[in-house]
Amino acid sequence: MSNHNDLPFTPKNNAHNMTENADTNQNDAVENVENMQEARQIGDSLTAVQPHDTSDADEHDKSITLENNAAIDGFFAPSNKAGVAKDFKAGYVAIIGRPNVGKSTLMNHLLGQKLSITSRKPQTTRHRIHGILSTNEMQAVFVDTPGIHHNEVRAINERMNKAAVSALVDVDLVLFVVDSDQWREDDLLTLQKLGETDLTVVLVINKADTLKDKGTLLPLIETFDESFDFADIVPVSALKNQNLDRLEEVIASHLPNATPIYDTEQITDRSERFLASEIIREKIMRSAGDEVPYDLTVQIDEFKDEAAHTDPKTGRPRKACTFIDATIYVERNGQKAIVIGEKGQRIKQVGMDARKDMEQLFGKKVMLTLWVKVKRGWSDDERALTSLGY
Numbered sequence: 001m002s003n004h005n006d007l008p009f010t011p012k013n014n015a016h017n018m019t020e021n022a023d024t025n026q027n028d029a030v031e032n033v034e035n036m037q038e039a040r041q042i043g044d045s046l047t048a049v050q051p052h053d054t055s056d057a058d059e060h061d062k063s064i065t066l067e068n069n070a071a072i073d074g075f076f077a078p079s080n081k082a083g084v085a086k087d088f089k090a091g092y093v094a095i096i097g098r099p100n101v102g103k104s105t106l107m108n109h110l111l112g113q114k115l116s117i118t119s120r121k122p123q124t125t126r127h128r129i130h131g132i133l134s135t136n137e138m139q140a141v142f143v144d145t146p147g148i149h150h151n152e153v154r155a156i157n158e159r160m161n162k163a164a165v166s167a168l169v170d171v172d173l174v175l176f177v178v179d180s181d182q183w184r185e186d187d188l189l190t191l192q193k194l195g196e197t198d199l200t201v202v203l204v205i206n207k208a209d210t211l212k213d214k215g216t217l218l219p220l221i222e223t224f225d226e227s228f229d230f231a232d233i234v235p236v237s238a239l240k241n242q243n244l245d246r247l248e249e250v251i252a253s254h255l256p257n258a259t260p261i262y263d264t265e266q267i268t269d270r271s272e273r274f275l276a277s278e279i280i281r282e283k284i285m286r287s288a289g290d291e292v293p294y295d296l297t298v299q300i301d302e303f304k305d306e307a308a309h310t311d312p313k314t315g316r317p318r319k320a321c322t323f324i325d326a327t328i329y330v331e332r333n334g335q336k337a338i339v340i341g342e343k344g345q346r347i348k349q350v351g352m353d354a355r356k357d358m359e360q361l362f363g364k365k366v367m368l369t370l371w372v373k374v375k376r377g378w379s380d381d382e383r384a385l386t387s388l389g390y
């Protein structure tokens with residue numbers, strides 16, 4: 001057994017090539033993987049996050065020749081560094097904007113992987129999520145922030161605000177995302193805050209696919225241009241992957257010349273544990289829609305990797321599998337009933353969908369067990385929030 005799931009997640013497989021599993025034999029909240037087709041096992045897929053160190057050479061003993069220094073540097077440098085272009089760009093990029101404008105979708109589609117959860121319900125993103133986009137020319141390390149909320153009273157929203165603002169410290173570029181169709185007062189307030197900083201801000205006008213008349217984009221761009229000194233304005237459709245290549249070029253053009261911050265193989269500094277909980281939360285949000293509060297929390301109680309082995313009882317070979325136990329915390333009994341659904345149908349579906357996404361993302365077979373518990377008033381309670389990892 002190994003327990004590397006608190007380390008950052010690095011995919012080694014092409015997730016899009018994974019085959020869907022056949023239906024599983026389930027029993028209420030418990031997912032049984034006995035009958036699953038085998039998901040491709042890729043072994044240990046984790047790599048520690050190690051920002052590259054380029055200053056080692058200066059600290060070496062003076063008596064070592066320059067040639068030796070270069071050889072030593074080369075030996076310790078991450079393998080991808082050798083191929084890095086001279087004018088490589090790298091930096092931190094914050095994605096900010098009102099809830100529901102498509103920030104998570106944008107990052108996911110830029111990365112081509114599902115890292116940050118999305119749903120139709122606003123405020124599904126609560127944590128800062130680093131997504132890492134590496135190309136031959138650049139590396140953009142994304143900070144996906146919760147929306148900046150105004151006049152919020154509850155403790156959880158206070159914290160979300162703090163996370164949104166703190167995400168802007170030391171970033172090289174801000175992507176300010178707006179919905180092409182819905183320009184609101186809140187957007188202006190956020191712009192005012194940005195105006196007080198000397199950050200480079202690119203305006204991303206998202207959901208361009210929803211505009212019936214593309215001709216309306218031009219006056220919209222002009223209006224935005226007058227309201228703020230944007231470094232660039234790029235209309236996109238994150239969902240339909242429209243104009244994302246252009247956005248990638250624009251991002252690169254505003255990043256400083258630097259060596260990669262993270263290994264270029266890595267796509268996030270979040271652990272598998274964290275990603276697992278976000279996937280479960282997304283499935284509940286998608287399925288239960290407006291019936292559950294957005295501040296519902298999923299806690300991973302157990303995350304165990306079991307290597308392939310022979311079952312001592314049956315003598316049959318057992319495939320490698322990751323066992324994940326998770327508890328979904330809701331605030332009221334009524335919400336518990338909603339999450340479980342009639343005869344456990346909803347939680348069963350949530351478990352099945354979440355398991356499929358996890359297997360695709362992690363590249364390994366997963367057995368998922370879900371529990372639903374009522375934890376009253378936790379979102380108002382600072383201590384409870386802290387115990388749940390906020």
Ligand SMILES: Nc1nc2c(ncn2[C@@H]2O[C@H](COP(=O)(O)OP(=O)(O)OP(=O)(O)O)[C@@H](O)[C@H]2O)c(=O)[nH]1
Nearest residue numbers: 100101102103104105122123124125207237238239
């Ligand atoms: N039509 C269309 N829908 C989009 C686009 N981008 C995102 N959406 C949808 O908008 C909804 C919200 O997207 P998210 O990515 O969760 O939005 P967010 O800004 O991260 O939301 P919060 O987590 O609440 O801050 C989802 O239903 C997305 O599918 C787009 O380009 N076109």
